[in-house]
Amino acid sequence: MVHFCAWELTLTGTNKGLGFKYRLCFYLAGVIFATTTYIVGLWLYAIECAESGDIETYRRVVDSLGGWLQYHRSTFLAWEILCVAIAFVIGSLYEHEVKNRKKAEEQANIDGLTGIYNHRFFQERLAAEIERANRFRRVLSVVMLDIDNFKRYNDTWGHQAGDKLLVLFAALCGQCIRTIDFLARYGGEEFVIILPETTEQEAYQVAERIRITTEKETEAAFGSGKGATVSAGIACYPKHGFTRHALILSADAALYSAKRNGKNRCQIYQHDQHQPYRAASSHVRPLASKDYDLEAIEALSAAVDWQDGFYNYHSPSVSKYATLLGQKLGLSAVEIGNLRVAALLHDIGKLGTPREILEKSTPLREEEWKLIERHAGLGSRILTRLQEMTPIGPAVKHHHERYDGKGYPNGLAGKDIPLFSRIIAIADAYDAMTSPRPYRPAMSHEQAIAELRRCAGTQFDPELVEVFIRGLEESATTKEEAA
Structure with a gap:
């Protein structure tokens, strides 16, 4: 018979070791409790004697505590045994509870038929x-x-x-x-x-x-x-x-x-x-299944960029970076195609935002920020009214959520934010940082990378940030080798 459950021996040995440690801890606690309480009892007896005028007894207890313990050793031993017995019972019950809990956790991780992990x-x-x-x-x-x-x-x-x-x-x-x-x-x-x-x-x-x-x-x-x-x-x-x-x-x-x-x-x-x-996703289907579909989507994204003052370069760039990250994550061809469309249309809601606010070079007022923040939800509503675009609605709606839950429109956090939204957020931020804006010049690649890493875990998914950076580095290396 082939033995293949070496992990069982390890876990059994570990459980025995933990059980001994629990029993020893409770045993020592019982000894310490018994000794401490008995000594405290003698001190209280001495103080009571002093208060009642029996100074001689008080001095005998204080001057020779060890002698008093020796004199009353029978009662002290009985008290010690009682405390240790109670501690032993509590320790055994606690050990039993810990073992049962660990056993349940182990069984939850084990395949019932083969005995290996599930x-x-x-x-x-x-x-x-x-x-x-x-x-x-x-x-x-x-x-x-x-x-x-x-x-x-x-x-x-x-x-x-x-x-x-x-x-x-x-x-x-x-x-x-x-x-x-x-x-x-x-x-x-x-x-x-x-x-x-x-x-x-x-x-x-x-x-x-x-x-x-x-x-x-x-x-x-x-x-x-x-x-x-x-x-x-x-x-x-x-x-x-x-x-x-x-x-x-x-x-x-x-x-x-x-x-x-x-x-x-x-x-x-x-x-x-x-x-x-590679396995294709079963919960999405290709949105741009024909060339003219993609041409129409690209034309629509160009209109969005014009409204935002970018003149047909921001959305395609975001789409390019999002596609790069999607490929590095191993997404299927269908998922990458839909991610590309979602990235192209991620700012479609800005069609409902006044252009003078989008191009404003001075700090925005509170009511202007509220108009800006509406664009993600508005974009999602526009897309969900088109049946074929429904799958990418959540990606557009939540691309301004933050990993720490402080974003908008719903304050989602961590992995609760859709994957496409987390991808687009990184691609959008990188392109925004490396492109000039009315209120600042463009950052260098190195500065943008440093900013992405600084905001990883708060604004962006930290795992995706590292994958994105490695993807950019590999892409740059490939271009250098080709040149």
Whole structure:
């Protein structure tokens, strides 16, 4: 029987250690409480004697406290035992409660069939690992694994045999990875591994080891003709994606390609080959599906820029930067297309704002600011009246929200702000800072980057800011190499 739950031993040992610490703390607390209260009781007895005129008894207690404790050792010992017993009972109850709570938390993170971590906990762990890799400038890889022809296996040998295969496969994966790696069941017959400090080539070797072991061990365990094979897709941070969503999409695209190309193989994500396989969003559809649609949208954005005094350059620039960030985040082609349209039309509500206010070079009065702040909501209402534009209405409405919740129109904060809105906010701010305005000259690229970083976590999503900056740097490097 293959053992693959080493984490159980770790958790059990940890729980035992914590239980001992809890009992020891309460035991010591009982001893300290008993000793302190008994000594305080003797002092109070001495003070009472002095107040009643028995100065001799008072002096004996004060001058020889240790002697009094020795003289009354039987009652002192009884009191100590009682206090320690009460503390022991309280400590045991507390330990039991802590153990039950930890056990419930662990079970919530564990897949009931295979005994490994589940999809929800994988998402949390991947986000944490990406944050750590970003902070220390490290790499990490994600391996998506899928048992080939699993439905046919279930139909042929029955669901109980399929469950046994899943359990064995999880065990085999656990054998092939390090203790610092993270194995989880992604869903159905799909599994996923997080490999910290691992390049895509090293991850490929791990995936190959799992593939070969699976083919060999399942045949040996279940008999001839009942073995299974597995396909794998590999993606590496930051090469194949800067975010959790992008890495999963890239690994899944490589996996899909491996399945399409014969199965029982491992593939590393290649942008030029696997981009068509990236999962498309199921909750949006392309807005500008035809060239004349996009021409009409661009003409409308030009009218908005003219109203704002930018003469047909601000909205296309915001759209360009938003598209760059969307690509770096690993959004699907459909999502990027809709993001592009939302960025082009993000200021459409300014058509209802007097132009003299938009071009004003002196500080705005309070009532003028209120007119400016209305444009986001007005733009959303304009778009939602057009059925095809409904999906991008929230992106336009909330692109002036702040990450700290101090923006407008609804004061949304953090991840409650739609992703498109957070993207457009960064693209809009960068283009505004690097372009001249009636009230100030344009900032340099370096100054704008410094300002984005300064406002990360308050005005902007800090994770998206770093992805955007890296995207600009990579784009500049590519242009220099091409030149």
